[in-house]
Amino acid sequence: MARLSKKSEIVEQGLQLVLQQGFAQAGVQDITDAAGVPKGSFYNHFASKDAFGAEIVDVYFGRMRTMMADLLGDATRPPLARLEAYFDAIFAYARDKSGQGCMISTLCAEANGAADVLRDKLNGVLGEWRAPIAACIAEAQKRGDLAPAPDADTLARFVVDAWQGAMIRTKVSRDLEPLETFQRVVFGGVLVPLKRRSVRPPT
Amino acid sequence: MARLSKKSEIVEQGLQLVLQQGFAQAGVQDITDAAGVPKGSFYNHFASKDAFGAEIVDVYFGRMRTMMADLLGDATRPPLARLEAYFDAIFAYARDKSGQGCMISTLCAEANGAADVLRDKLNGVLGEWRAPIAACIAEAQKRGDLAPAPDADTLARFVVDAWQGAMIRTKVSRDLEPLETFQRVVFGGVLVPLKRRSVRPPT
DNA sequence: TGAAAAAGACCGAACGGTCATATTGCGCGC
DNA sequence: GCGCGCAATATGACCGTTCGGTCTTTTTCA
The missing domain is CATH 1.10.10.60 (Homeodomain-like)
Incomplete structure (x- = not known):
């Protein structure tokens, strides 16, 4: 059967x-x-519920991986356009498919009290998620599209964290506003030049 | 007794x-x-565990409120300096006191499946948290320290979400690196001018 | 004296997990 | 091509523990 x-x-x-x-x-x-x-x-x-948890992370991230490869790895487009396309895609995914939420952020939030095997898996997955994003950012910096200011890896960590934070808040707000806010701020301007400008006043 | x-x-x-x-x-x-x-x-x-949850949110946020009032409301300093001081303070709080994590982000992450009374309380608290931050940002924009680009409220939402995302990741990484990354990117430069620059190449 | 709080035994339900048993598809000798 | 045996899977009853929550009794204090 x-x-x-x-x-x-x-x-x-x-x-x-x-x-x-x-x-x-x-x-x-x-x-x-x-x-x-x-x-x-x-x-x-x-073998256990924890083992099941580790396995669905693999399955879930496997699907993310193909989305990442398709959109972030597309060498025919400039790196920042690829990044935006990627976040557009996972935004659409969150809107249409998953009902609702992001597996990774959900499990990260429960990492305390969870088994070590799951925590380790999440750490690995987060690294794998960040890497191609950092690569895109580094490429943009090399092209001069982006200031070399915070290094690519740091920037990638921040962006992924911010995305996860937005994802978390969708659970409370019950709408997609946090994700829209993420898109608008990340790809439309941000706090950044903040410190530098405030240091040198308009004279 | x-x-x-x-x-x-x-x-x-x-x-x-x-x-x-x-x-x-x-x-x-x-x-x-x-x-x-x-x-x-x-x-x-x-009355119930949920009622207890709502109450500890009040207690916890009450403590945050005083920190916010002290640092974000200090009219003698420029708004961006106040913001940085505030995030420095809650960073130090996360490092030293709480063992470890942020009550708000922890509970937000569990908002699905939680009682509505708790979800509503979290929504309210998030708004109260965001408001003085947005006020600081608006003031900085009015002073010309900051581009008027994304409006203050949107920016505040983003920053709070990013902080929560970093807080969540500390549960997985078991160190303060996510919070340090947050500080470095938010107060040291960021993706922002990204789109605008990539649209108009160095010619 | 009466209301609030302390106290701990107790409840049914749900939890993750186990086990013995029935069923199945498949490789292999013939 | 056929039957056989075996490992993998299907199945549901079952286990000990813990869950949020209740109840009754005792203590405390105003």
Whole structure:
């Protein structure tokens, strides 16, 4: 039987549930109910709930990876345009597909109290996420599109953190305003020249 | 008995515990154990765990409020210096006091699945948090220290979101690097002039 | 004397996880 | 091509623990 094992069904439904409710909040029972399988099946495929968590991070990030490769790696466009296209894409993804939220930010928020295996996985994934963004920024800096001011890696860390913060707030505001704000500020101007300008007054 | 009711002890220890482990993760039993009181006492003071959550948000934000009033409202200093002083202060607070994390970001992250009373409270608190920051930014814009580009409120939303995102990542990285990155980028230059510059190449 | 608080035993439900059993598809000797 | 055996999966009853919350009784203080 098993039109290819029910594992994929558990992963798919579990992904949605964790996305909506958080990892701790989504019980194993809830997940297997959503997948339409008895609870026992869960432990045929996953050693523990934590192992399941690590696996859905892989699945989820696998999908992000293809989006990143497509949009951030497109050498035919200038780096900043690629960055904007990428964030447009994950914005659209958050709007249409996931109901709602970002798996990574959701799990990061619960990192305290979570198993080390999950924390380590998240650290790795965050690095993998940041790298191509930092590469785009570095390329823009080399082209002179961007000030060399904060180095590319620092800037990439900041941007990803800001995105996650916006994602977190969507859970409270229940709309996409935080993501729109992110887009507007990051790609339309920002606090930045702040310090330098205030240091040298209009004379 | 009761050197002024054990409520304050429950609130104090509960605050620390929620800060460290998250709201859902910190059980009522854990909290009363930490406070050294029997579990029954908890429900003499709080109608439910959610009501307790709303109350510790008030207590926590009350402390933030005084810090905000002191540093952001100090009319003797230029607005951008006040902003930087404020973020320096909450950085130091995160480093030294809280062990570790930010109550607001922690609870926002769990907003899905949380009671509406808590979500509403968080929305209110976020607005109250943002307002004086937006006021500082607006003042800086009026003085000409800052481009009028993204309006003050939008900028304030972004900065607060970015701070929360950094706070969230400290839970994964287990160090203060995300907060340092936030400081460096926000107060040292940023992506901002990005779009405008890339649109008009060096000719 | 009465209301508030302290106290701890207690509750049903849900949690993550286990286990014994039934079922299935598949490789392999024939 | 066929039957057999076996490992992987399917299944649901079951386990101990912990969850948020209740109840009753005792203590305290105004």
